[in-house]
Amino acid sequence: MYKFYFYIICCVMVGTACSKETGPTVLPPTLTLHEATGITRNTACLSGEIALNGDGVVRDCYFVYGSSPEEVVRVAATRTEEGAEVMLEGLKAGTEYYYYLEVSNGGSAVRTDVLHFRTYPNTEPVLEEMVLINKGPTTAVVQCVLVEDGGEALSFLGFKYRGERSAEELFVAAELEEEGVFRARLTDLNLSTSYAVRAYAANAVGEVYTGEVKFVTDNAIYISEPGTLSEVIGERLKYELTEISISGKLNGSDFRLLRDMLGRGVDGEETPGKLSRLYLTDVQVVEGGMSYYSSRYTANDTLGYGMFMNCSNLLEVALPNTVKVVEKDVFKGCTGLTVLTIPDEVRSFASSEGCISLKEFRVSVVNSSFTMENGILYDKGKETLLLYPEGRVQTVFEIPEGVKKIAGCAFQNAPVDTLMMAHSVVGLGLQAFRGAKFKKVILSDGITTIPGAVFQGCTGLRSVTLGSGTMYISDYCFDGCMLEELRVLADIPPACASKAFEGGNFFDSCVLYVPSGCKNRYRYADPWGKFRRVVE
Structure with a gap:
């Protein structure tokens, strides 16, 4: 009896040893299926874990899914570090799908239990708030953005509007442009009328409106988009x-x-x-x-x-x-x-x-x-006279005390008969009096330099008085003038640019008045000595 038991035990031991040496080592993997993620109306992401056992390998890896036993689809999965995944596209909105993971090592196949998910249903369209692009007396341009169509083809897209005295709401269709923008031009509106407009979109699921935008048609034009x-x-x-x-x-x-x-x-x-x-x-x-x-x-x-x-x-x-x-x-x-x-x-x-x-x-x-x-323009400190209005008719204009400078072109074409300067004026800009209608101008003693072309084109100018501080007269100062008298109050003859008296027949027709006792100084100074008549 004992010999029988000993024989059985030996057989078991030998069998165990043989199994370790010759038994199968390629075992099927262990699978774990995850809940679906990234679910939308038409997409979902499926994933799972794959744990290899023994010397097992993965030859084939599929996700199998379908909404019914008659509509089953096998999709090759993408391997990841943890296992496998796949992004499903083209799904039907509002539909329940069943799925599982199937893996083969070439000899045998295993699969997970079945899980399920439901895609989101289609909805009515989604719109951003409507905006008024511009408006005029009888027209307006409105714009909106279609965020999404809700998964259904649009049956209507545009704007509904009505006047304040009208119960009927009119509709104007619009076409989609880039990035979901759609706009429409409302025409033949009544002048001086209040209107309310709202964007409108509809599909098979439902319809949606934006909030109303109100405006009044009048001569006030609003433009938010240049051009x-x-x-x-x-x-x-x-x-x-x-x-x-x-x-x-x-x-x-x-x-x-x-x-x-x-x-x-x-x-x-x-x-x-x-x-x-x-x-x-x-x-x-x-x-x-x-x-x-x-x-x-x-x-x-x-x-x-x-x-x-x-x-x-x-x-x-x-x-x-x-x-x-x-x-x-x-x-x-x-x-x-x-x-x-x-x-x-x-x-x-x-x-x-x-x-x-x-x-x-x-x-x-x-x-x-x-x-x-x-009505005359000055700098903020009122130290510079900048512009005299060309249509401001005035017989005599005396520049106010405190003004230190006359800007360039300040009196261009000004219709003033006589211009008188305050003692505070010490500077003149280029062409300050160009084309002015002056007949007579009296400059202040503080002005030392008469700038170029300062009286250019003053064809009506007959009398000019240069102050006692005058030291230099620039080119073309009196170009185009027909002076009858030039009064210079400076005791010492001012220096002159070579073309200071260009543009007129000054020396023959104009009388030069100089300070008492200074006649000879002017007679022997160039170009003053060219004046035919010099009077003290």
């Missing part, structure tokens, strides 16, 4: 409007249109425009767009050369509050302009020739660079 003024004005009103107020951003294309409406084209040609009053207080000038005049383009916060050149219809203009620079001859030839208001932020303001009706400058009280007195 779109033509959309607001339209061809029908372009040559009919006589007065408009604009707010928003304007570029070169917009100013080109304004010139057209003011009666002048981009090359200076006449147009049928009737616009005469232009209020730009709430406008910001920005770069971009087409040239507004010839080859001139807009710059940020700048009214550029020739912007309103020869727009003779222009009677009144309010400049933008944000403008910092007004270049020379912005308003050249604006013969109808009577008042020019300089707004808050202007730091540089140059003259414009040919504004023969301009009677006064006005300056914002908060402007830190300029001030005004009796």
